[in-house]
Amino acid sequence: MxxxxxxxKIIFRTQYNHTPDNGKIMSTETLTVPDQNMSIKTLLDRHxxxxxxxxxxxxxxxxxxxVPRFDDLTDxxxxxxxxxxxxxxxxxxxxxxxxxxxxPAVEPxxxxxxxxxxxxx
Numbered sequence: 001m002x003x004x005x006x007x008x009k010i011i012f013r014t015q016y017n018h019t020p021d022n023g024k025i026m027s028t029e030t031l032t033v034p035d036q037n038m039s040i041k042t043l044l045d046r047h048x049x050x051x052x053x054x055x056x057x058x059x060x061x062x063x064x065x066x067v068p069r070f071d072d073l074t075d076x077x078x079x080x081x082x083x084x085x086x087x088x089x090x091x092x093x094x095x096x097x098x099x100x101x102x103x104p105a106v107e108p109x110x111x112x113x114x115x116x117x118x119x120x121x
Contacts, residue, residue, distance in 0.1 A: 036054065038046075046053055070076040 043053060068079060070079070
């Protein structure tokens with residue numbers, strides 16, 4: 001008869017009882033292009049003249065809304081109230097537009113009653 005060997009469940013992981021994970025398996029494919037190196041002088045020269053550097057550029061998205069910087073907390077509170085007022089006005093305008101586009105729903109039973117009353121008359 002074989003004896004069962006039970007292991008204690010590890011409650012705390014320390015440097016002595018830690019078993020390392022396998023980790024992420026990286027692909028061996030490289031994304032470098034051969035002979036695509038430039039000296040610092042060439043890079044600075046191209047940058048100062050506005051020429052492309054041969055590197056993909058990521059441009060940020062800038063919106064029309066300016067984010068103000070406040071020197072005083074009362075200015076911040078006033079700006080918050082102003083934004084809340086604008087939000088309320090825009091929501092009211094949006095609700096009005098939605099209400100203008102809505103067609104009142106008529107239930108089928110009501111339609112039948114209207115048709116019967118029209119046919120009887």
